Amino acid sequence: MQRLWAHFRNYWSRWVWGGLMLLLTNATVLTIPQLFRFAIDGMQSGAPAEHLRDIARILVLIAGAAAVFRVLSRVHLFFAGRDIEMDLRIEFYRHLTRQQPSFYRKHTTGDLLSRATADLTQVRMMLGPGVLNAINTVFAFLGAVPLMVLISPKLTLLSLACFPPALWVMRRLGKVLFSANRRVRDTAGDISRIVQENLVGAHVVRAFANESRQARLFDEHNRAYYDANIRLAWSRSGLARLGLTMANVAILVGLYFGTWDVLNERLTVGELVALVEYMALLSWPALALGWILAMWQRGSGAMSRLTEILDTPPTILSGIVRPDALDATIDIRSLTIEIGGRRILDGISLKIARGQTVGVVGPVGSGKSVMAQALLRLVETPASQIFVGGVDVTQLDLDVLRGAFGYVPQEHVLFSRSLAENVAFGRPAASREDILEALARAAFLPDLRVLPLGIESPVGERGLTLSGGQKQRTTVARALLLDPPILLLDDALSSLDAETEAEIVDVLRRERKGRTTLIVSHRVSAVRHADTIVVIDEGRIIEQGSYDELLACRGLFARIAKRQELERGFDGDMRGGSR
Known part of the structure; x- marks a missing residue:
C-alpha cells in the first residue's frame, strides 16, 4: 500500500477539502436531533408558535447546508479517487512497456488486461466511496457519542455495548473477504485470458473443430468465477447483515430503556427523541463499517495484484549515452x-x-x-x-x-488502424507521398489497388483483413519509411513468393549505399547478394x-x-x- 500513499500525497488538497466538507456535513446533521429536542420539549412546556416556526426555519437551512456540504465532499473525494486511478493506470501501462519478453512468457495478456481494468476499478472504489465512508463514520461517531453521553451516559453505554463483539466478528470476516476477493480477481483474469486467446485464434479453433471443447473450458472457468463470487457475496452479506443488526439492536436498546427513563421522569420526551435520532444517524455509519471493510478488502486484494506487477523491475534498463550521431x-x-x-x-x-x-x-x-x-x-x-x-x-x-534501426520482426504486428497509419507508425508526420513511396519499395502497390479505401483502408485487429504476405510487406514498408542507418530484417521475407522476394531484395540492393543491412533468413535466396x-x-x-x-x-x-x-x-x- 506504500505506492498508494505516494499517490495520495499528489492530491492532498482534494483530500483535505473533502475531509473538511465531511466535517461540516456531520456538524450540521448532528444539530438536527437537538433542534427536534428543543421543538418537542418546547411544545410540552407551552412554547409560543413563533418559537417553533424559528426552529423549523433553522431546520430547513441546516438541511440545505448539509446537502451542499455532502455534495462537495463527494466531488473532492471521488475525484481524488479517479485521479489516482488514472495515475495508476498510466504507471501500470508504462511499466508494461518497459518489460522484457521473458516477462510476457510468465504473464498472459488476459490476466494483465484484468489487472489494468477490473482491479484498478476496485482500487478506485476503495479510494473514493471507501475513504469517504470511513472518514464519515469516524466523524459521525466522534460527534454523536459525546452528545449522546450529555443526554444519558447510561443509555449511551447500553446502546453501544454490542459494538465491540460485532467489530471483532467483522475483523474475522474481513480476512475471509480478502481471500475470497483475491480468488475472484484471479478467476476473472483467467476468463479474460481465455476469451482473448479464443477471439484472436478463432480461425484455428474452427479449423480444428474445437468449438465444443473450448466452450467446455470456458464453462469450467466461468463456473469457478461464479463460485468465487458466491463465496464473496456470502462474506459481504455477512458483514452487511452484522452491521445492520448492530445498528438496530442499539436503537431497540435505547428505546426500551429510554422509555422507562421518560416514564420515571429521568428523561424528557425531547431528549429521548434526540437520543434515538443520534442512534439512527449512527445506523448507517455502523452498517457502513461492514461495507467499508468489504470495500477495503476488495481494494487491497486488487492493489496487491497490481503491486505484484509494478514491483517486477524491468531487467533491460536504458543507458545514459546519447551521441549526436x-x-x-x-x-x-x-x-x-x-x-x-x-x-x-x-x-x-x-x-x-x-x-x-x-x-x-x-x-x-x-x-x-x-x-x-x-x-x-x-x-x-x-x-x-x-x-x-x-x-x-x-x-x-x-x-x-x-x-x-529499421526493424522488421518475424511476427508481423499491425494495429487496428488504417494501412497508412501502420506504415507511418515510426514516423507519424510522414506525408502521403512518402507512405506511397515506401509501399512501392515494399512491392505493395499492386495489392493497394484492390483495397477499397487505398492506404486509408483499415487493416483490422492484428491486420486481420490482410494476407500473410501483405502484412509482411506492410512491416517492410514501415521500416523503409524510416530511412534508417541500419536495416534489420528478421526473416521478413518468408511469407512472400519468389518473385516478390526478388523485387524487394533488388530494392534493398539499389538502396544499400551508406546503409548497413542485416538480413536474417531461412531462405538462402534472400541473402544471395549479401556481401x-x-x-x-x-x-x-x-x-x-x-x-x-x-x-x-x-x-x-x-x-x-x-x-x-x-x-x-x-x-x-x-x-x-x-x-
Whole structure:
C-alpha cells in the first residue's frame, strides 16, 4: 500500500477539502436531533408558535447546508479517487512497456488486461466511496457519542455495548473477504485470458473443430468465477447483515430503556427523541463499517495484484549515452546469451562495416533471431559484447539505439488502424507521398489497388483483413519509411513468393549505399547478394563467406541451398502438372 500513499500525497488538497466538507456535513446533521429536542420539549412546556416556526426555519437551512456540504465532499473525494486511478493506470501501462519478453512468457495478456481494468476499478472504489465512508463514520461517531453521553451516559453505554463483539466478528470476516476477493480477481483474469486467446485464434479453433471443447473450458472457468463470487457475496452479506443488526439492536436498546427513563421522569420526551435520532444517524455509519471493510478488502486484494506487477523491475534498463550521431557499424564480440537456463548463443563474434549487407542463415532454433533481438536489446544483452557505432549497447540510451534501426520482426504486428497509419507508425508526420513511396519499395502497390479505401483502408485487429504476405510487406514498408542507418530484417521475407522476394531484395540492393543491412533468413535466396553470409547452428557461427564461397565449401549452407533448390523445383513440377 506504500505506492498508494505516494499517490495520495499528489492530491492532498482534494483530500483535505473533502475531509473538511465531511466535517461540516456531520456538524450540521448532528444539530438536527437537538433542534427536534428543543421543538418537542418546547411544545410540552407551552412554547409560543413563533418559537417553533424559528426552529423549523433553522431546520430547513441546516438541511440545505448539509446537502451542499455532502455534495462537495463527494466531488473532492471521488475525484481524488479517479485521479489516482488514472495515475495508476498510466504507471501500470508504462511499466508494461518497459518489460522484457521473458516477462510476457510468465504473464498472459488476459490476466494483465484484468489487472489494468477490473482491479484498478476496485482500487478506485476503495479510494473514493471507501475513504469517504470511513472518514464519515469516524466523524459521525466522534460527534454523536459525546452528545449522546450529555443526554444519558447510561443509555449511551447500553446502546453501544454490542459494538465491540460485532467489530471483532467483522475483523474475522474481513480476512475471509480478502481471500475470497483475491480468488475472484484471479478467476476473472483467467476468463479474460481465455476469451482473448479464443477471439484472436478463432480461425484455428474452427479449423480444428474445437468449438465444443473450448466452450467446455470456458464453462469450467466461468463456473469457478461464479463460485468465487458466491463465496464473496456470502462474506459481504455477512458483514452487511452484522452491521445492520448492530445498528438496530442499539436503537431497540435505547428505546426500551429510554422509555422507562421518560416514564420515571429521568428523561424528557425531547431528549429521548434526540437520543434515538443520534442512534439512527449512527445506523448507517455502523452498517457502513461492514461495507467499508468489504470495500477495503476488495481494494487491497486488487492493489496487491497490481503491486505484484509494478514491483517486477524491468531487467533491460536504458543507458545514459546519447551521441549526436551513431555510426552504422556493428561489432559483436563473443556474444553469449542464455534464456531459461538454456544457452542460445555461444561466443558469436561478427564485425559489420557501415554500408555492408550481411546475411544470417541457419536452421530453425539456431539462434539467428535472438542475435537480431540482442542488437536492439529486446533480450538482455551482456555488457561489452555488442557495440553499435563504437558504443556498448548497454551504455546507449534505448531510444537512441533503437532509433538507429529499421526493424522488421518475424511476427508481423499491425494495429487496428488504417494501412497508412501502420506504415507511418515510426514516423507519424510522414506525408502521403512518402507512405506511397515506401509501399512501392515494399512491392505493395499492386495489392493497394484492390483495397477499397487505398492506404486509408483499415487493416483490422492484428491486420486481420490482410494476407500473410501483405502484412509482411506492410512491416517492410514501415521500416523503409524510416530511412534508417541500419536495416534489420528478421526473416521478413518468408511469407512472400519468389518473385516478390526478388523485387524487394533488388530494392534493398539499389538502396544499400551508406546503409548497413542485416538480413536474417531461412531462405538462402534472400541473402544471395549479401556481401557476407554468416551461417549459425546451435548458437555458433560455423561458416562465413560469400554466397559462392559457401556453396564451394559444401557445408551446412550448401546443403540448405541444395534442399531449397529441390523444393522449388518440386513445387514448379507440381504447378506444371496441375496445369
